[in-house]
Amino acid sequence: MNAPDANSAGGRQQQFELSIGCVPIRLQMADERLYNAASARYGAFTGTAAQPIPITLNDFSAAESQPPEFVYEFEGAVLRTGPNLTRFDGVRNEYALDSLLRVLLSWKLTGHTGFLLHAATVIRKGKAYVFTGRSGAGKSTVASLSPRGSVLTDEISLLRCQSGVWRAYGTPFWGEFRAAGSNTSAPVRGIFRLVQAAENRVMALRPVELLRALLPNVLFFSPEAEANRRLLKILGQAVETISGYELAFRKDRAFWEVLPE
Amino acid sequence: MTTKPSVFWQKNPALAWREIDEVTVIISPSDSVMHELNDTGSFLWKNIDGHRSAADLAGLLAESYEVGPDVALTDTQALLEEMSLRKLVIPVPATDGGLG
Numbered sequence: 001m002n003a004p005d006a007n008s009a010g011g012r013q014q015q016f017e018l019s020i021g022c023v024p025i026r027l028q029m030a031d032e033r034l035y036n037a038a039s040a041r042y043g044a045f046t047g048t049a050a051q052p053i054p055i056t057l058n059d060f061s062a063a064e065s066q067p068p069e070f071v072y073e074f075e076g077a078v079l080r081t082g083p084n085l086t087r088f089d090g091v092r093n094e095y096a097l098d099s100l101l102r103v104l105l106s107w108k109l110t111g112h113t114g115f116l117l118h119a120a121t122v123i124r125k126g127k128a129y130v131f132t133g134r135s136g137a138g139k140s141t142v143a144s145l146s147p148r149g150s151v152l153t154d155e156i157s158l159l160r161c162q163s164g165v166w167r168a169y170g171t172p173f174w175g176e177f178r179a180a181g182s183n184t185s186a187p188v189r190g191i192f193r194l195v196q197a198a199e200n201r202v203m204a205l206r207p208v209e210l211l212r213a214l215l216p217n218v219l220f221f222s223p224e225a226e227a228n229r230r231l232l233k234i235l236g237q238a239v240e241t242i243s244g245y246e247l248a249f250r251k252d253r254a255f256w257e258v259l260p261e
Numbered sequence: 262m263t264t265k266p267s268v269f270w271q272k273n274p275a276l277a278w279r280e281i282d283e284v285t286v287i288i289s290p291s292d293s294v295m296h297e298l299n300d301t302g303s304f305l306w307k308n309i310d311g312h313r314s315a316a317d318l319a320g321l322l323a324e325s326y327e328v329g330p331d332v333a334l335t336d337t338q339a340l341l342e343e344m345s346l347r348k349l350v351i352p353v354p355a356t357d358g359g360l361g
Contacts, residue, residue, distance in 0.1 A: 208282040208297065215288070215295050228277035228290040236279045236286075 013059075019047035021158035021169040021185070023108060025101075029057035037094035045172045045183045053108060055086045057097070072103045072221050079103055102156065102173055106219045110230040113237070114160035116219040119191070121152040121168045121181075127189035128168035129259065130157055131247065132217045137194040138249050145253045153181030156219065159188065159238065166242050190243040190260065197248035200255040210244030211235060266314030268352035270341060272306070276349065287349055296347060301326070302340055309350055315341055 014035045015028040024047065029035055034057060068080040077096040078089045081104060088100045106116045119132035120139035124146075131142045143154035152170035159168050166188045170181030193205065193213040205213065220231055249255050272278075278287040285303040287296040298306055301322070308321050315337050323333035344350045 206282055208284045208286065211281055211286060212295060215293070223290045225275045225277060225290060228288055232277040232279050232286070232288055236281050239281060 016042070016046070017048045017052055018042045018045040018172075019049055019052075019183075020045055020101075020105060020171055021109070021112075021114060021160055022162075023105060023112060023114075024049035024052035025104075026052040026054045027057060027097075028054065028059070031058060034058075034091065034094065034097065038097060041094055041098065042172050044181075047183075053086055053104070055088055055104070057088050057091050059087065060089065070107050070222060070227075072100070072107075074099050074103070081107065098173065102219060103221050105158070105171075106221060107227075109158070109160070110227065110234060112160055113162075113234055114158060115231065115234055115238075116171070117157050117159060117214065118155070118217040118219065119157040120154045121157040121170065122146040123150045123152060123184075123186050124189075124256070124259075125261070126186060128152065128186040129189055130159070130168050130191045131194050132157075132191060132213065133194035134216065138196060138251055139194065141251050142194070142249070142255070145251075145255070149182075151182065152184065152186075155181075161234075161237060161241070166238060188242050190245055192245045192247040192259070195246055195248050197250060199248065200250050200252075200258045201248040202258045202260070203246045203248070205244035205246055207239040207244070210239040210242070213244065213246070214239065266316060266355045269311055269314055269355050270309050270318070270350050271311030271353050272309055273349055273351055278306070289348070296349060301336060302344070305337065305340055305344075306349075311353055314355060 013028055013030050015026055016035065016038050017026045027038055066082050068082045070081050072079045075096065077091045077100055079100045080087050086104060088097065091097050091100065102116065109115055117132055119130045120143045121128050121130045122143065131139055133139055140154045143151045152168060156171050156173040157168050158171050159166055167185045168188050169185040170183055172181060191210060214235060222228065247255065275291065276287050276289055278285060285298040285306050304322060304325065305318055308318055316334065319330065319334040319337040322337055323330050341350060
């Protein structure tokens with residue numbers, strides 16, 4: 001539950017549980033302002049589950065029994081994660097919290113056959129259409145030209161393989177929509193690399209071409225070879241299973257007409 | 262008389278790689294660069310194990326691709342040089358029994 005917890009040496013601890021892509025997370029913090037900001041920002045993604053990843057925020061009394069598996073620093077905020085404890089230190093505002101959550105998810109998802117992708121995802125007839133590309137490629141435009149309520153996210157999509165099926169999940173990580181994505185999922189129909197063009201056209205990509213399209217847009221922050229091998233294995237499974245396309249995109253609503261059913 | 266090789270070749274241990282769509286894809290995590298090897302490059306990559314010299318690899322290439330030993334050695338050396346420039350492979354001192 002998202003409720004005040006017992007007092008600790010760092011002050012009155014409160015915890016907030018959320019689930020992103022079926023990855024359960026429990027944020028624990030004493031900072032009232034951060035707690036309120038997190039509650040507002042991740043409200044659509046609240047959820048409780050067994051064995052959430054416990055994260056302590058700015059709690060220097062939290063003791064680590066083992067050295068962290070992964071450490072990441074972002075503008076003074078530091079993420080340390082190990083098998084039993086994850087801590088975010090130096091988190092001054094919700095933006096830093098949001099950044100560390102993305103980094104943590106990108107790391108943890110390699111244990112769940114999943115990854116985060118710079119992509120807008122739109123649901124059409126029960127299937128997820130994933131549109132990837134760098135900033136300016138048209139992700140938010142795709143989202144804005146799609147029917148209301150069909151957009152899972154306009155910025156960062158979460159893809160996971162569950163029981164042999166790749167599903168796309170919404171995330172609370174915002175793009176230009178300035179609103180949290182939808183906390184739902186759908187089986188992936190295809191991944192579309194966005195290319196601005198004078199006319200709408202779609203072209204199939206071979207698996208290695210899809211991988212080439214995905215790599216610059218995958219969120220991953222570990223330089224370690226072993227972690228990257230895990231990621232590449234997952235991406236390899238994805239591109240060999242999911243249909244990939246290049247979408248030449250005129251930035252008008254008619255692009256839906258050229259997409260495969 | 263056969264000259265003893267001075268170096269063996271091994272894959273850079275900092276890399277991640279995988280065969281996808283019959284292409285060997287290699288990721289360099291430090292700079293997020295993706296490298297792709299052609300058919301011959303993939304063959305060499307599979308056989309680069311820290312125990313083989315350029316001549317050893319050329320011998321395998323000649324056998325599998327039915328090319329002459331001189332052509333195989335020239336191609337192998339050129340590919341190893343290219344892969345070395347890209348930091349995909351590194352030379353290690355040759356030992357009698359390899360790296361073991």
